[in-house]
Amino acid sequence: MPSQHAPTIAVADPGEGYAFGDDHSQAAEQHRCLAAYLDPMTTARLAATGVTDGWRCLEVGAGGGSIATWLAERVAPTGEVTATDVNPVHLSERPGLRVLRHNVVHDPMPEGAFDLVHARLVLRHLPERQTALAAMTRALRPGGWLQLDEFDIDYGPVLLAPSRAAGALYERFLAVKARMFVDAGADGGWGRRAATAMRESGLVDIDPVPHLMTWHADSPGVHLLIHLTHHLRDRLVAGGMTDAELAEVRQVMRHPEFRASSCVIYSVQGRRPR
Ligand SMILES: C[S@@+](CC[C@H](N)C(=O)[O-])C[C@H]1O[C@@H](n2cnc3c(N)ncnc32)[C@H](O)[C@@H]1O
Known part of the structure; x- marks a missing residue:
């Protein structure tokens, strides 16, 4: 069931320490490649939550915005998606999709506000990933869904x-x-550790699915x-x-x-x- 309250997230200063440094003109191409590579898997998983009209969703580290846009279409006409990024220059607002400059580690997050929170390839880059995970967990309404899509790059022969x-x-x-x-603070094996971290963050019904x-x-x-x-x-x-x-x-x-x-x-x- 969708939550009732419009969430508010503080708009704050850009973050630091992200390996790619998204001011680079190459970032747009990186986001296009990621969408072509991973969106079919990500959207199939998100659809399985039942996300639909009226849901309030948070897309953390939204990058080029392909998943936020997909979610906005799913929750229309009465739902809303909030897409955040430390550097939201590749994101565009549209009806049902708002964009905020927000650092998931340092900036305030509303509690109990979202039916669904999703992040892909964000926490692996952040040394403070457990802090960010705790904030994302608190942002969920009771019964709300968290989905993390993350690499384990220790395998790939x-x-x-x-x-x-x-x-x-x-x-x-x-x-x-x-x-x-x-060297930049990332955890290359974070994908295989995410399920345990989510349980330690207080989540239940943890369901990790590996894709190769x-x-x-x-x-x-x-x-x-x-x-x-x-x-x-x-x-x-x-x-x-x-x-x-x-x-x-x-x-x-x-x-x-x-x-x-x-x-x-x-x-x-x-x-x-x-
Ligand atoms: C590898 S990209 C992934 C983008 C998108 N999630 C995707 O999978 O297509 C990581 C994104 O996380 C953002 N990011 C990095 N550190 C962040 C932080 N502390 N808070 C919020 N976003 C952050 C970057 O700006 C970048 O857009």
């Missing part, structure tokens, strides 16, 4: 490459990228990785990759024979006790 050296280069690129995120897929040159996940070789170029070079190696790993991923396992994507749902 190459399965087939044009040569052994090409496969090894791809895996070195993944390792340098993983180290870069850890085979990647090839045309996979949206590979488009995201190729994009990251540009977006994160300076950090990858600081981590030991050369520009020539980044160009080569792009060729490896574009090769028609290339196959790799995706990382594991966990979609975890839980509910606030009634």
